[in-house]
Amino acid sequence: MDSTTVLGLIGITFCICIFLAWYFTHKAKHQERLLMIEKGMNPNEELNKESGIKSTMFKLGIVIIGLGIGLAIIAILVELHSLGRSNATPMSILGICGGAALVIANRLSSSKK
Structure with missing residues (x-):
């Protein structure tokens, strides 16, 4: 493989990893907020x-x-x-x-x- 192809694949992989990290973090925070609302807690006060x-x-x-x-x-x-x-x-x-x-x-x- 050419070095530009390898660098391109590394760049694309890095971007995909960053997006997936952001997505799963955002999803976990959203689920935590929903659970707090279900338990009757105020998520704005609890999560500083x-x-x-x-x-x-x-x-x-x-x-x-x-x-x-x-x-x-x-x-x-x-x-x-x-x-x-x-x-x-x-x-x-x-x-x-x-x-x-x-x-x-x-x-x-x-x-x-």
């Missing part, structure tokens, strides 16, 4: 959307910082020629840094509550 968005952006920011640190580590290792021949090493570094960032974001957001 501002704090939910702030918490999500806070977690996303920490994960992006963690992935950035992982990319910086990979770049340093590439410059020092100590990365080796393994293609799995950069992915494992990104996975570890991203996972650590998720754990840190979860702990920080739970301590705020």
Whole structure:
């Protein structure tokens, strides 16, 4: 396959994944609102959307910082020629840094509550 074809397929797949993530998140929130209405609760009072968005952006920011640190580590290792021949090493570094960032974001957001 040509490199432009591969990039096109990756782009289309990425767009489809983003749409599906948005769709299922929207569907879950709608079902949650319907359940709250059925139980007699006021969904506008119970769901404070501002704090939910702030918490999500806070977690996303920490994960992006963690992935950035992982990319910086990979770049340093590439410059020092100590990365080796393994293609799995950069992915494992990104996975570890991203996972650590998720754990840190979860702990920080739970301590705020």
